[in-house]
Amino acid sequence: MGNINSVVIATGTHGNEFTGIYLGKKFEQFPKLIQRPSFDTRVLLSNPKAFAAARRYIDKDLNRCFASEDIKNPQLASYEDILAKNIYYLLAEESKHQQQVIIDLHSSTANMQLTIILGSKHPFILQLAAHLNAINPDVRICYSQPTRDSNFLCSISELGFAIEVGPVAQGVLNAELFQKTEALIYQVLDYIESYNHGIDQPQTSTLTYYQYAGVIDYPRNEYGEIQGMIYPQLQFRDYEPLNPGEPIFLTFDGTAIAYQGTSTVYPIFINEAAYYEKGIAMCLTQKKTLEI
C-alpha cells in the first residue's frame, strides 16, 4: 500500500453528539492542530441540519444510509438518504485518486471509553488499532463483521473507522472526554505521518478486540412498550465479562432477568439512548485476540 494522502474527520453524523462536532469546530479554528506534513486533513460536518436541531437525525439515522444498494436506490429520498448520497459521491470520488482515511466521530451514553469500531480488517487499520491500543489505556477495539455491505459512513473508504466515546449525554459536552478524544485523534494523525515516512512503530504482534455477537432488546409487552431497565449493577459496565445467569434487566415490578446465554460475553453500548428505538439494550461481543 502506498502513502496516505488524505484524512477526513467526519463529525456530527449524529447531530446531538457534540464531542466530535465541537472538536471539528476547534480544528477548523486552529487548522495547524490537524495538519501533518505528508498528508491533508479536513473536517466534514456530516449533518448540519440535525446539529442545528440538536437531534440525532431529521428523518432517519444517517449512519445507516451508506449501504451501496441504498446509495444506488433512487426511491430513497429522505433528508438523510440525500445527504448520504452527497457524502458518498464526494468521498468515493476522492478515494479513486488517493489513499483516504475516514475517521467518523461519535459519542455514546454508554461507557464506551475510547472505542475504535473497525469496519474492516485491512492490515493498515489493524496495525493502527494495535498501536493505539498499546499506547492509550482507554482505547478498546471493536469489530463488526458486516452481514451485507456496511451501511456506516466510514465504510465509504476501506481505510475508514469510527470512534465512539462515552459515557456522555446527548447534546452535552464533557471536557474530560473532549480532551481524551482530541488526544486520540492526534495519536492517529501522528501514526499516519510516521507510516508515510516509513518509520516503524514498535510492533504489536497481538491485538485484543471485541467482536459483535448479537444484540439483546429490553423486555417489552405486547404493544412493544419497555417493561424493564438495565440492571443497576450492569449500568456503565461495558467491556466487563457477563456470565450466564447474571442479571441484566430489572423489570418495573422488581424482577431480575438473567442473561440466558451459554458462555461469557462482553456487553457494550449498554443503555445507549439512541438504541431504544432500534430495539437494542446492549450489544454482545466476544473477546478475541488476533496475531498481526
Add this chain to the structure above:
Amino acid sequence: MGNINSVVIATGTHGNEFTGIYLGKKFEQFPKLIQRPSFDTRVLLSNPKAFAAARRYIDKDLNRCFASEDIKNPQLASYEDILAKNIYYLLAEESKHQQQVIIDLHSSTANMQLTIILGSKHPFILQLAAHLNAINPDVRICYSQPTRDSNFLCSISELGFAIEVGPVAQGVLNAELFQKTEALIYQVLDYIESYNHGIDQPQTSTLTYYQYAGVIDYPRNEYGEIQGMIYPQLQFRDYEPLNPGEPIFLTFDGTAIAYQGTSTVYPIFINEAAYYEKGIAMCLTQKKTLEI
C-alpha cells in the same frame, strides 16, 4: 388549610425525560402503589406526542407555557401552547373544588440528585419539603422566586412543585435513579396521608434550601457559537460551593475562565443538555435557611 383531596403526578412534561414517564406507566399498571385511603392520586402524561418522538418538545418547551397571561393569549397556538391551555383548564377547574397537589416529574443531565423545586413558599409545601429533606439524604430543596407569574406546569396549583432527578442522559432509564424517585414519591404520598389524618410529623424547625440567584451562559463568539465547556473539575459538582476566582469553563483553546462573582455560590443544573439552547451553562443559587 383543609385536607388534601387529590394528587396529580405529571410525567413527560418533557418527552425525553424517561424516569418520570416510566414511573407513571408503572403506577398505571399497579395503581395500588399510589393509592392512599384519604385522597385520590392519578398520573397525567403531559406531552404524549413529545414522548412518542423521544424529544423534549415538539414546537416549544411545555414547561414554559403556563404563565397566566400566556394561557389567556389566543395568539399562542403552537402544539405546546394548546397543550398547556388544555392541562391548565383541566387542573385549574379541578382545583376550584378541592385541594390538589401537583407533582411534576423531571430529570436532568446535571447531578441534581433528588431536587424539590418549590414554586411557592406555601406553609404546607415548606413542611413537606423539610420532612423529605430530614428523612432522605439525597433530597435538596430549591426555590425560585418568580419575577412574574410562573410559567411552570406545577404552578397551576399553589400546592404544586417539581422533582428534578439526575444525572441521567435524555432518552435513558437509570434503574438506581428510577428506584430513588419512586421511593421519594411514596414518601410524599405517605406524608400527605399522615397530614390528612392529623398525625404530627416530627417537627423540623429549620429548612436549608437553595435560592436561585441568576444564570451563567457558556462563553460564545459573535455568532453565538459556544467557545468552551464546563471546567472538568466542576462537572457533576452541583450543590457544592463555588468561590470567586475558581474556574468554571475551559475554552476550546485550553484557557480556564474563572467565576467573576464576589461571593460564594452553589451552582446547580451544571451542563444540563436542555439548557444549551436557553443560554444557560449553570444556575447559581445561594444557600439559605428558613425557620418554619
